[in-house]
Amino acid sequence: MDPFEYNANPGRVVFGKGSIQKLPDEIKRLGFKSPLILSTPQQVDQAEDLAKILTNASIEPAGTYTNATMHTPSHITEEAMAFIQDKSADCVVSIGGGSTTGLGKAISIRTGLHHLCVPTTYAGSEMTPILGETQDGRKATRTDPKILPGTVIYDVDYTMTLPTGLSATSGVNAIAHAVEALYAKNKNPIISLLALEGTKALAESLPEIIQNPKSQPAREKAQYGAWLCGVCLGSSSMALHHKLCHTLGGSFNLPHAETHTIVLPHALSYNAPAIPEAMEKLASVLPGSEGDATKGLNVLLENLQVKRALKDYGMKEEDIDKAADIAVSNQYPNPRKVEREPIRELIRRAWAGEPAK
Ligand code: NAD
Structure with a gap:
């Protein structure tokens, strides 16, 4: 160990x-x-x-x-x-x-x-x-x-009154906390257990909430997942995903949970080559992943019927370069080296609403 x-x-x-x-x-x-x-x-x-x-x-x-x-x-x-x-x-x-x-x-x-x-x-x-x-x-x-x-x-x-859109995006915001805890600089097996259990609970319950917003069992399961994912954020250092969201939210006034939702699959896909073990574990708790955690997140977001493009929230194309510059400055510790060109391409895809590969 x-x-x-x-x-x-x-x-x-x-x-x-x-x-x-x-x-x-x-x-x-x-x-x-x-x-x-x-x-x-x-x-x-x-x-x-x-x-x-x-x-x-x-x-x-x-x-x-x-x-x-x-x-x-x-x-x-x-x-x-x-x-x-x-x-x-x-x-x-x-x-x-x-x-x-x-x-x-x-x-x-x-x-x-x-x-x-x-x-x-x-x-x-x-x-x-x-x-x-x-x-x-x-x-x-x-x-x-x-x-x-x-x-x-x-x-x-x-x-019970939380609108479906915010249910979906705040839930994916919570999943993002868990995902980054799996490959955080200070990761540990206890928090990783919570991260997987929290992600599983949310990935199973959020699509149910979209279909049936009045389902109490689904909403209770989502709350349980949110709790565990919150513990993960509270106990781990943040990495590329949170850096990108802080950059985009802070500098371009993009909405918090919606930005997390759009960026998460892209940030995970960027880090994938450096975190094979986390990818495998994450895939095991994401329905429809077929062994690929990035695909699992894409499937989840499709089922949640959320917007996938930062431009839909008012980010301008000319802001992509500025965002890339800020994202590579004052970096958070990250498992894969953060380099400007691939980060610019990540942000461009998220801006355009192209699914993460
Ligand atoms: P929010 O608290 O901004 O709520 C959005 C809107 O939904 C508000 O109008 C709110 O009143 C309404 N709302 C909330 N619950 C409702 C309910 N059950 N029924 C009807 N309406 C409801 O949204 P959020 O996504 O929970 O929070 C975003 C904020 O939280 C951001 O400022 C973000 O930075 C912060 N945040 C901080 C941490 C941290 O650890 N410090 C973690 C996650 C988010």
Whole structure:
């Protein structure tokens, strides 16, 4: 066996349909009395639902801030910090996808408040000590054990309204975390097990969700997969795929989960010659792969009926060269040498929507 190091991230998970009813007990167990609730403007109903559950259990929320925004812009964090200033909140409860989780992390790291997180997409941010924040259009990412939410409640009931498009792309975003963990510089056998199990759960459940968005078993399986894949991102270094997505998202304002979805098969295919063992294992958990993991991802994306071209999200052809230049600068550790010409071709294919080979 190759030598390895392994750190388990702490954090408590409460999983299962209806588990939101345990939120008051979770708060009381920690000795808190006055939670601040966070959501996006689109999920105010769910935030109000939480407030009711808490009030019925004699916990009075300190307030509800509903302006969480994609990529955790610093002016929103400042607004939320001003909102809580006179509220004497003693913990934070976030309900939503990666955007709301991000705001919960931003407040928690600034104030030291315990963060209880109720994820409603499959992005997996709730399992990572990573926070990306945007200021003046630039995204800066930092990692700190204190950023990791302390409690995570996975309740399938709060995912039933997630539109199929976002179900598909946030799920593939999670798979991307697992894929890169299989060949990360600090890979280890425990995280690899989670990566394969998480990928399998998502690859099996996401197509089912597209066919039948009201399927609770499929949505619960996707949540389980998202959890495991989130653990992978939280425990491994990122490689080419994440570098490409950070470049494309950060410099060309492309949407987060959609960009991950388009780029993943291309990044995997680029690395394939350097990672035969990971390719074989990955192929074994991707339905329809016929032994080829890149094909397995192409089949998955076809079944999910997602857009495959970055140009569909507004990237211009003349941006391909700029993207290639940024992608090869300040590289993340990667199993295959990252060279400009093949990377430019990778980005061009992803821009044009040609399937990965
Ligand atoms: P999101 O949180 O931005 O949600 C997108 C939209 O869907 C929002 O309007 C939201 O309110 C809505 N929505 C979410 N759940 C819903 C539900 N169940 N029903 C109806 N509407 C719902 O999307 P996301 O893909 O989860 O998160 C993307 C963000 O997360 C990005 O900013 C990304 O950088 C970040 N992220 C961070 C990490 C990390 O580890 N730090 C990991 C993954 C993603």
